[in-house]
Amino acid sequence: MDQALLLLLDAANYVLVIVLVAMGLVIVFGLMRVINMAHGELFLLGAYTLVMLQQAGVSYWVGLVAAPLLVGGVGLLMEELVIRHIYHRFLDTILATWGLSIIIKQGVILLFGPGAQSTTAPFTAQLDLLGSSYPAYRLFIMGVALFVVAGTFYLFFRTRFGLAARAVIANRDTAACLGLSTRAFDRATFAYGAALAGLAGAVMAPIMSVDPQMGLGFLIPAFLSILVGGAGHLGGPVLGAGLIGATDSVTASLWSPVLAQVVVFTMAVIAIRIFPTGILGGGRK
Amino acid sequence: MKALLKDRRSAVDLAVWGGLAALPLFMGAWQVGQIAQYLTYGIFAMSLALIWGQCGLLSFGHAVFFGLGAYAMSLTTLGMLPGWLESWTSSYLGVALALAVPAVVANVLGRFLFYGRGLQGAQLAIVMLAVAVVAERIMTRWGYAGGMNGLMSVPPVNLGAFGLVYELYDPLPLFYGTLIAALAVYILLEALVRSRRGVVLRAVGADEARTGFLGHDTRSVKLAVFTLSAAVAGFAGALFAGQFGFVSPPLIGFSLSTEVLIWVALGGRRALITAFLGAIVVRLAENALGDLLGPAWLLGLGLLFVLCMIFLPRGLLGEVYARVTGGAGVR
Numbered sequence: 208m209d210q211a212l213l214l215l216l217d218a219a220n221y222v223l224v225i226v227l228v229a230m231g232l233v234i235v236f237g238l239m240r241v242i243n244m245a246h247g248e249l250f251l252l253g254a255y256t257l258v259m260l261q262q263a264g265v266s267y268w269v270g271l272v273a274a275p276l277l278v279g280g281v282g283l284l285m286e287e288l289v290i291r292h293i294y295h296r297f298l299d300t301i302l303a304t305w306g307l308s309i310i311i312k313q314g315v316i317l318l319f320g321p322g323a324q325s326t327t328a329p330f331t332a333q334l335d336l337l338g339s340s341y342p343a344y345r346l347f348i349m350g351v352a353l354f355v356v357a358g359t360f361y362l363f364f365r366t367r368f369g370l371a372a373r374a375v376i377a378n379r380d381t382a383a384c385l386g387l388s389t390r391a392f393d394r395a396t397f398a399y400g401a402a403l404a405g406l407a408g409a410v411m412a413p414i415m416s417v418d419p420q421m422g423l424g425f426l427i428p429a430f431l432s433i434l435v436g437g438a439g440h441l442g443g444p445v446l447g448a449g450l451i452g453a454t455d456s457v458t459a460s461l462w463s464p465v466l467a468q469v470v471v472f473t474m475a476v477i478a479i480r481i482f483p484t485g486i487l488g489g490g491r492k
Numbered sequence: 493m494k495a496l497l498k499d500r501r502s503a504v505d506l507a508v509w510g511g512l513a514a515l516p517l518f519m520g521a522w523q524v525g526q527i528a529q530y531l532t533y534g535i536f537a538m539s540l541a542l543i544w545g546q547c548g549l550l551s552f553g554h555a556v557f558f559g560l561g562a563y564a565m566s567l568t569t570l571g572m573l574p575g576w577l578e579s580w581t582s583s584y585l586g587v588a589l590a591l592a593v594p595a596v597v598a599n600v601l602g603r604f605l606f607y608g609r610g611l612q613g614a615q616l617a618i619v620m621l622a623v624a625v626v627a628e629r630i631m632t633r634w635g636y637a638g639g640m641n642g643l644m645s646v647p648p649v650n651l652g653a654f655g656l657v658y659e660l661y662d663p664l665p666l667f668y669g670t671l672i673a674a675l676a677v678y679i680l681l682e683a684l685v686r687s688r689r690g691v692v693l694r695a696v697g698a699d700e701a702r703t704g705f706l707g708h709d710t711r712s713v714k715l716a717v718f719t720l721s722a723a724v725a726g727f728a729g730a731l732f733a734g735q736f737g738f739v740s741p742p743l744i745g746f747s748l749s750t751e752v753l754i755w756v757a758l759g760g761r762r763a764l765i766t767a768f769l770g771a772i773v774v775r776l777a778e779n780a781l782g783d784l785l786g787p788a789w790l791l792g793l794g795l796l797f798v799l800c801m802i803f804l805p806r807g808l809l810g811e812v813y814a815r816v817t818g819g820a821g822v823r
Contacts, residue, residue, distance in 0.1 A: 242614055244552075292802050298550055301617060302757060303801040305552070309750070309794030316787045423746070427625060430618045465633050468626045475622070479615055480604040 209339040214460055216336075220345050222452035223352035227407040229429035229436075229444035230359055231400035236438055237376045238396045239294055244305035245285065246429070247422025248312055249401045252278050253408025254417045255315055258324045267329040267413075274409030275402035281311075282401025286394055294393075308422070315419045328413035348410050355406060356445070363441060372396065428455065431475040437485025446486060451475065501817040505682075505765050509675060516667060525663035526779070530772045531670040532732040535677050537755045537771035538764045539724035542681055545761030546690065547717050548697030550617040553624030554725055554752055559744025560597060560627075561590035561726025562733040563637060566646040569734070572636070583650040583734065590730030591723045598722030602715045616718075621746070628745025642740025649734035660734065670731060674768070677724055681764055684720075693717055754797055760810020769809055 228250060235243050243249075256277050257270040285307055293299045330347075333340040363369035375382040375392045383389050407425070415421065428451050429444070436447025451471055458467035478486070516524045536558050543549040567573055568586035601623070605615050632640050649669070652658040660669045684690055695703040696710050704710045733739050742748060752771070759770015774793075782789050804811050 242618075289798060289802065296805065297614075298548060299801050299805055301550060301614060302753070303798050305753075306794050306798035306801060310791055310798065313787050313791035313794060317791065321787075423625065427622045431622060434615060434618065465626075465629050468629060472619075472622050472626050476601070476604045476619060479619070480607050483607050 209337070212337060213339060213341065214457065216341060216345065216349075217460070218453045218456040220349055221456045222448050223349050223356070224407055224411055225425065225428050225432055225448040225452045226356055226445050227352050227403050228425050229432045229448050230356065230441065231403035232429055233433055233438055233441065233444045234359075234363075234396050234403075235400040236433075238372065239290070239393050240297060241290055241294055241300045241304070241397075243400070244301055244426070245308035245311060246304075246400070246404050247424075247426030248308040248315075249278050249282065249404035249422075250408040250411075250425050251315060251419065251422040252281060252311060253405030254326075254412040254421065255319065255324070255408075256405065257326050257409045257412045258319070258417055261326050267327070271406075271409050275406040278405025278408070279398040279402035281405075283394060283398040285401070286397040290397065291393070312419050312422070319419075321419060323416040323418040326412045326417060342414075344413065348414070351406075351410050355403065359403070360441060428452065428471070431471065433485070435475050435478040435482075435485060437482070437487035439484070440487050443485050443487045450478075504813065504817055508765055508769065509678075512671060513668075516664060521663045524667045527772065527776075528663065528667040528670045529732070529735055530775045531667075531674050532728045532735065533752070533755065533771040533775060534768040535674050535728035535731070536725055536752055537759065537767045538674075538677060538681060539721045539728065540752050540756050541759075541761050541764050541767030542685075542724070543717055543721045544756065545763070545767065546685060546693040546697060547714060548700075549714060549718060550614070551620040551749075552617050552753070553620030553622070553627075553746070553749045554721075555746075555748035556620065556624050556627050556744055557594035557598060557722040557725035558729040558732070558748065558752075559631070559739075559741075560594045561729025562739045562743050563631070563643070563729075564589040564593045564726065565730035565733045566643045566739045567637065569647045569650075570643060570645075572643075581647075583647075586734075587649075587727065587730050590726040592726075594722040594726035594729075595719050599715065599719045602718045606711050606714050606718075621749075624744070624746045624749045628741050631741040631744050638740070640741060642738060642743075644738055646733050646737050646739060648737070649731065666735060670735070673727075673731060677727065678764060678768065681724070685764065754793055756807075757797055758800055758808050760807030760813060762806055762810050763813055766807060766809040766813050770807065773809070 228246065231249075232243060232246050235241055235246075253274040256274040257267070260270040260273060261267065285304075289303050289307060290300060293303055328342075328344040330343055332343040334343045334346065361369075363372060371382070371387050372392055372395075374385070375387060375389055379389055429448070432444050432447030432451045434447070435450055436445065437443035451474070454474060455467045455471045458470050515527060519527070536554075539557070540551065540554050543551065565583075565586040568589055569581050569583060571579070571581045573580065601619070602616075605619055631637060637643060648659040648661045648666075650659050651669070660666045685693070692703065692708055692713055695706075695708070696713050700710050703713075729743070732743075751774075755771040755774045756767045757770075758774055759768070760766030778789065785792065800807060806814055
């Protein structure tokens with residue numbers, strides 16, 4: 208029973224972080240029709256921001272705030288320098304962002320070396336949950352992720368900004384005719400999506416080894432979640448990440464991580480065949 | 493007029509192949525051997541250019557097929573096939589399997605993926621990325637196929653039959669053998685590209701929905717070309733295994749998939765010949781500069797790649813090629 212509870216908590220932890228990463232991807236895709244292949248590297252940058260600041264002797268909490276801000280800034284720069292020029296060429300945006308991911312990854316290798324770095328969590332206490340102990344920091348990660356995901360839903364469905372952003376998503380040209388600056392929304396959403404990835408990277412850094420290849424390990428499940436859940440609705444990645452993340456962590460802990468990847472991947476491919484636009488649907492033709 | 497332009501294109505292609513055939517006159521044996529290896533990368537690049545440049549199908553994991561071909565070839569010629577097949581170590585069987593295994597895998601994957609409509613039809617690109625990562629991990633764990641260390645001392649391609657042995661091992665025969673193989677692949681694929689079916693391929697790439705309205709079954713067009721491309725990639729992998737004599741998990745995974753995309757993008761995806769040359773030129777440049785620059789080489793390559801995507805989507809060589817040939821047949 209204890210074992211099952213721990214498994215459930217670990218799965219929930221993984222799912223929530225994937226949701227954070229996938230949500231940034233889906234927001235950018237929904238608004239700009241851009242598939243950001245550099246999203247994993249934005250996650251990486253978030254983690255390395257924390258590494259850098261902790262090595263400089265700055266507290267974890269400063270790093271946790273600085274990471275999304277800095278990575279959001281990087282996102283803004285990417286949008287301004289690269290995406291803006293080619294967003295009407297769909298395949299080329301995938302490739303250009305993927306080129307950016309190579310640049311960021313190699314830049315990190317040049318600055319920090321190819322090896323793994325480590326960061327320390329701000330607290331290491333174990334909490335007692337129904338008789339089994341669980342690291343408090345993992346609960347903190349879940350809290351942060353839940354808070355940010357809920358905040359994003361609030362932003363998009365309960366505020367004027369969200370209403371306008373959804374208008375741009377629904378029909379870009381009409382929204383522009385109604386006087387909404389689609390450029391401003393592009394900038395804002397790209398930066399916001401990037402900041403989500405940066406936050407996810409920073410909050411995950413203390414419980415994993417931080418190395419230049421870590422981005423891909425979060426990018427792929429995030430993408431599969433979107434393909435399974437659907438890209439037309441913010442709920443899509445949440446549902447997809449729930450299915451993908453839960454299957455992955457349960458299979459990994461009961462059998463092996465490699466088998467888990469194979470199972471998750473097979474599941475995603477079959478899901479694409481049954482639900483061509485994702486379980487929640489694409490939302491538009 | 494149109495025929496004349498087409499002729500100019502054929503003339504340029506002919507000059508390129510003639511120039512390649514003359515290369516050993518100017519190079520030492522070691523360099524010739526190196527280029528022979530790059531020729532297999534060139535074949536691999538053509539397989540990607542066929543689906544990407546012609547049909548608009550992007551794959552972030554095309555090395556899966558190259559790697560499957562390389563492993564199929566090596567397992568055959570090393571006598572590691574299961575059961576009674578064990579005693580069959582012919583290179584011909586190896587090549588046949590290297591064509592068949594990737595083709596079957598691609599066909600099965602395609603049957604699932606080409607139905608996907610989320611993310612504007614980018615499923616293939618993304619799912620292939622996942623396939624590459626998973627395939628590399630599986631091969632790393634699969635002890636029988638050498639695991640992380642891979643398969644060593646893979647024998648060279650043996651062209652002999654009925655007990656005769658003629659191995660492509662010395663640099664010069666190896667070079668010309670591979671060049672002839674590359675030329676054969678080129679002629680086959682170029683014939684497809686220039687035929688009516690080639691027009692349909694480009695139509696699917698340009699606007700799949702409209703091509704569908706014209707009565708073409710776009711899904712089966714995509715499935716067919718994806719399967720063909722995988723077989724060609726597998727063939728390149730088989731040749732590579734015979735030359736290099738060593739096959740390991742990175743061949744099937746993410747990093748080679750990344751490299752082939754760069755070769756094709758920088759060379760030019762719109763024509764097979766520019767993609768082919770792109771692979772050779774980038775590898776030569778890497779040979780000359782890679783050690784000097786270390787991780788900065790890949791950084792520079794990434795930068796060049798992004799700039800190319802923004803300003804020269806036809807690729808560096810592709811831009812020149814399009815100007816020289818007057819753009820005929822090269823969209």
